[in-house]
Amino acid sequence: xxxxxxxxxxxxxxxxxxxxxxxxxxxxxxxxxxxxxxxxxxxxxxxxxxxxxxxxxxxxxxxxxxxxxxxxxxxxxxxxxxxxxxxxxxxxxxxxxxxxxxxxxxxxxxxxxxxxxxxxxxxxxxxxxxxxxxxxxxxxxxxxxxxxxxxxxxxxxxxxxxxxxxxxxxxxxxxxxxxxxxxxxxxxxxxxxxxxxxxxxxxxxxxxxxxxxxxxxxxxxxxxxxxxxxxxxxxxxxxxxxxxxxxxxxxxxxxxxxxxxxxxxxxxxxxxxxxxxxxxxxxxxxxxxxxxxxxxxxxxxxxxxxxxxxxxxxxxxxxxxxxxxxxxxxxxxxxxxxxxxxxxxxxxxxxxx
Amino acid sequence: xxxxxxxxxxxxxxxxxxxxxxxxxxxxxxxxxxxxxxxxxxxxxxxxxxxxxxxxxxxxxxxxxxxxxxxxxxxxxxxxxxxxxxxxxxxxxxxxxxxxxxxxxxxxxxxxxxxxxxxxxxxxxxxxxxxxxxxxxxxxxxxxxxxxxxxxxxxxxxxxxxxxxxxxxxxxxxxxxxxxxxxxxxxxxxxxxxxxxxxxxxxxxxxx
Numbered sequence: 001x002x003x004x005x006x007x008x009x010x011x012x013x014x015x016x017x018x019x020x021x022x023x024x025x026x027x028x029x030x031x032x033x034x035x036x037x038x039x040x041x042x043x044x045x046x047x048x049x050x051x052x053x054x055x056x057x058x059x060x061x062x063x064x065x066x067x068x069x070x071x072x073x074x075x076x077x078x079x080x081x082x083x084x085x086x087x088x089x090x091x092x093x094x095x096x097x098x099x100x101x102x103x104x105x106x107x108x109x110x111x112x113x114x115x116x117x118x119x120x121x122x123x124x125x126x127x128x129x130x131x132x133x134x135x136x137x138x139x140x141x142x143x144x145x146x147x148x149x150x151x152x153x154x155x156x157x158x159x160x161x162x163x164x165x166x167x168x169x170x171x172x173x174x175x176x177x178x179x180x181x182x183x184x185x186x187x188x189x190x191x192x193x194x195x196x197x198x199x200x201x202x203x204x205x206x207x208x209x210x211x212x213x214x215x216x217x218x219x220x221x222x223x224x225x226x227x228x229x230x231x232x233x234x235x236x237x238x239x240x241x242x243x244x245x246x247x248x249x250x251x252x253x254x255x256x257x258x259x260x261x262x263x264x265x266x267x268x269x270x271x272x273x274x275x276x277x278x279x280x281x282x283x284x285x286x287x288x289x290x291x292x293x294x295x296x297x298x299x300x301x302x303x304x305x306x307x308x309x310x311x312x313x314x315x316x317x318x319x320x321x322x323x324x325x326x327x328x329x330x331x332x333x334x335x336x337x338x339x340x341x342x343x344x345x346x347x348x349x350x351x352x353x
Numbered sequence: 354x355x356x357x358x359x360x361x362x363x364x365x366x367x368x369x370x371x372x373x374x375x376x377x378x379x380x381x382x383x384x385x386x387x388x389x390x391x392x393x394x395x396x397x398x399x400x401x402x403x404x405x406x407x408x409x410x411x412x413x414x415x416x417x418x419x420x421x422x423x424x425x426x427x428x429x430x431x432x433x434x435x436x437x438x439x440x441x442x443x444x445x446x447x448x449x450x451x452x453x454x455x456x457x458x459x460x461x462x463x464x465x466x467x468x469x470x471x472x473x474x475x476x477x478x479x480x481x482x483x484x485x486x487x488x489x490x491x492x493x494x495x496x497x498x499x500x501x502x503x504x505x506x507x508x509x510x511x512x513x514x515x516x517x518x519x520x521x522x523x524x525x526x527x528x529x530x531x532x533x534x535x536x537x538x539x540x541x542x543x544x545x546x547x548x549x550x551x552x553x554x555x556x557x558x559x560x561x
Contacts, residue, residue, distance in 0.1 A: 044552045051437065051548035058441045058542060062448045076453060092438040096445045098407045099380075103446035106414040107422065107453025231559040239560075336411030 008080040008327040011068065011104075012320025013061075015097030016089025016117045017144050018042060018053045020060040022068040023317025024079075025324050030127040032071035033310060033317040036060035043184045047174050048143065050090045057096040065104070068316070076108055081333070083323025086114030086351045087344030089144065094340035102336070111333035114351040115322040116344055117314075119158055121280035122151050123325065124311040124318035133303070135274050137161075139265040141289070142281035142314070143170030143185070146261075148219045148268055149346055151278075155325050160346040161268055162219025165208075169257055170283045172223035176230050176253050180246055187286050190250045194288075197251030204229050204256040209263070219268055226256055258292045265293075269302050278305040284312040326350055373426020375532065376417060376450065377525035380443030381435025381463040382476060384409040386417045387526035388425070389533075394526040396421075401522060406442040414446065425454050429528050431463035433543035434476065434484035434497045444542055460539040462486065462493045465531035466523035473508045473517040475500075483519075484545060487512045491531050499545050 007027025014021035018039055024032040038056035042048050069075065084101035087094055098114065105112035121140045125132045138149040146164035151157070167175065170187065177186030182193055207222035230253050237244045265277055277297055283289060284306060297304040311318060331350065338351045374395065379385045384406045388396035396417045400409040418425070430447030433440045444460070451458035464474045464484075469491035475483040478499065485505050486496030489512075500506060508515040528536075 045550050046552075049548060049550040052550060054438065054441060055542070055544070055548060058445055061445055062452055065449070065452060076455075092441070095407050095438060095442050099410065099442035099445035100449040102407070102411045102414060103449030103451075104453045106411070106418055107450040109422070228559050235558060235560045336415050337408045338411065339405065339408045 008324050009074065009078050010081045010083055010320040010323040010327060011065070011079050012316040012318070012323055013082070013084040013097045013101050014117070014120070014314055014316045014319045015057045015093050016085045016087070017093060017314055018048045018056070019314040020057045020064050021314055021316035021319070022064045023315055023320045024068050024072040024074065025127060025317055025320040027324050027328065028126045028321065030317055031074065032068040033315055034064050034068040034071060035313070035315055036064050039185065046178045046184050047171065050092055053090060054092040054096055057093055061096060061100045079108065079110055081111045081113060081323055081327050083113040083115050083319050085117045085120065085319050086334070086338060087117065087341035089117055089342060091340050091342040094342065098340050111327070113323045113326050114334040114338045115319055115326070116346065116349050118145065118147055118149065118346045119154065119349050120318035120322050122149065122158070122278060123154055123321040124280060124315070125278055125305055125307045127311055127317055127321055128307045133276055136276040136278050136305070137265060137268045137272065137274055138278040138280060139261060140281045141169045141261060141283035143174065144168050145281060146221045147346060148265060150268070150272060150274070155329055155349055158346050158349060162217070162221065162264070164221040164223065165217070166222050166224040167227065169221070169223060169261060172227050172257060173283070175227050179227070179231050179234055180250060187283060190254055191286060191288070193246050194251035194254055195247065197247030199251040199255035201245065201248035202233065202252040204252050206256055206260045209260060219264055221260060221264065223257065226253065254288055258289050261289065262292050262296050266296055266300050266302060269300070275301055276303045276305070280307065280312050282313040285309055322349065373456070374421060374424045375427045375429055375529040376425050377429040377431070377529035378410070378443045378447040379431030379463055379466055379523040379525045379528055380406040380410065380439045381431050381433050381523055382520070383522050384413065384443070385466070385523050385525040386410070386413040387524070387529060388417050388421060389526055389529035392530070397524070397526050399522060399524070403436070403439065406439040410442060410446055414450065422454065425456055427456055427532070428454065428458045429532050430458055430460045431466055431523055431525065431528050432460040432539040432541070433463050434478050434545050435463060436479050437544060440542060459532055461528055461531055461536045462497060462539055462543060463523050463528070464488055464493055464497055465491060465536050466525060466528040467518055467520040469527060469530065471515060473512070473515050475505055475517065475519050478545070487515065491527065491534060492536050497543055497545065
């Protein structure tokens with residue numbers, strides 16, 4: 001499908017974590033989506049090291065912009081605007097993207113939009129070729145975020161229902177992988193280790209699902225207790241001199257994470273009378289998460305939307321999509337002095353000061 | 354793509370001979386943006402603030418480029434040393450601005466932006482350390498190196514007795530002028546320290 005000829009061509013820059021993403025869209029049409037990841041540089045540390053990520057962004061930025069333009073078969077003359085992730089994310093990493101975006105936009109005299117990373121994950125779905133149905137509940141799960149959003153209007157009405165109060169879900173996978181002696185990133189290695197394992201073998205805790213948590217933490221998440229519980233399990237087996245049933249531990253851990261995520265998301269759908277759930281974030285790559293989401297949504301009569309994986313992980317195209325939406329609405333660009341906001345609230349789609 | 358494949362020599366020649374203006378950006382201490390036309394500084398703004406580089410830079414770049422976009426022939430980036438997070442903002446902006454203007458970007462040591470004369474230049478790089486260079490006629494001859502803030506080695510050998518300047522600011526205009534005088538190209542940020550990170554020694558015990 002193609003957007004009207006007048007749809008704005010926007011280049012989006014994303015550097016909130018360890019992926020240098022540059023994407024180009026024309027309205028809701030995806031033209032390029034280039035990603036340079038520094039993931040392998042973080043492997044021996046078991047998680048993203050902010051300084052290493054920021055250094056990698058600086059070196060990857062210009063080649064990634066050039067590659068995205070080549071992919072889209074466009075030149076800088078074709079751009080109508082630039083969008084960049086203003087937050088939330090790692091401050092030092094965000095600043096590389098913002099510095100580059102300000103340099104590029106000012107040189108080209110293009111309007112620059114500093115936009116919200118989380119809203120970008122939701123906006124990614126508009127690039128999948130089918131119109132995004134609103135309102136929707138959105139569950140964003142990655143190494144840095146675990147957020148449940150109520151999206152009534154992408155450009156102006158996004159409400160954070162809940163988020164993790166400690167580790168992000170992806171972080172829980174990474175840390176648990178380390179406990180089990182598995183490689184980084186934890187998602188794929190736990191998936192591999194869980195093959196043949198019994199997801200009901202060990203009753204790991206489901207964080208913030210007790211009746212007493214319903215009042216204050218109905219849609220919040222907690223995964224640090226789960227990780228500690230796995231650690232105890234590993235240590236107990238070691239102390240007893242028993243072989244660790246790694247497949248069972250991995251499968252049971254993963255089931256605990258996935259069940260909490262989907263149960264809370266569907267509870268939010270029901271409570272708000274919204275029969276739509278959108279998934280986003282790198283943890284969507286987890287096959288078991290997609291499987292359980294598909295089953296439970298079908299059973300609950302909820303329509304499930306999962307954008308293509310390359311649009312679920314952090315990317316510049318989703319940021320460009322938010323920018324294109326703001327341009328199309330005639331919104332003013334962000335002021336020249338806008339800053340990186342590492343804790344930017346989901347309700348702030350665009351930074352305006 | 355042409356500017357990327359250009360050799361260092363031809364870029365130097367271009368910098369020295371092309372009648373274009375030079376846009377220079379440095380965020381290694383505060384934020385400094387300048388435009389130099391030949392030997393004449395036609396725009397210069399500085400913010401002493403050693404934080405908020407990304408914020409200051411936006412407006413400064415707009416004012417620097419206003420009415421001059423077509424006349425810029427080169428962008429110069431101060432490559433440090435400096436506090437990492439701020440330093441990167443200026444380098445990222447300089448490279449992207451050069452891409453946007455369709456001109457080359459050339460990195461130089463930020464210490465060339467302290468004096469056009471000769472001195473031992475030192476700058477704060479946090480963590481109770483200073484970076485120092487021996488600058489001769491506005492070009493870095495030795496360094497940059499790191500030293501404890503209270504134990505910077507005095508200039509030795511042929512540089513013995515050179516004045517020491519503990520710089521509080523970098524002047525981007527001096528960076529642009531240094532390039533015209535043939536300052537060495539610096540392609541990567543001068544961090545002088547490895548990224549802070551220690552490989553994990555293994556999980557901590559949680560059982561009592």
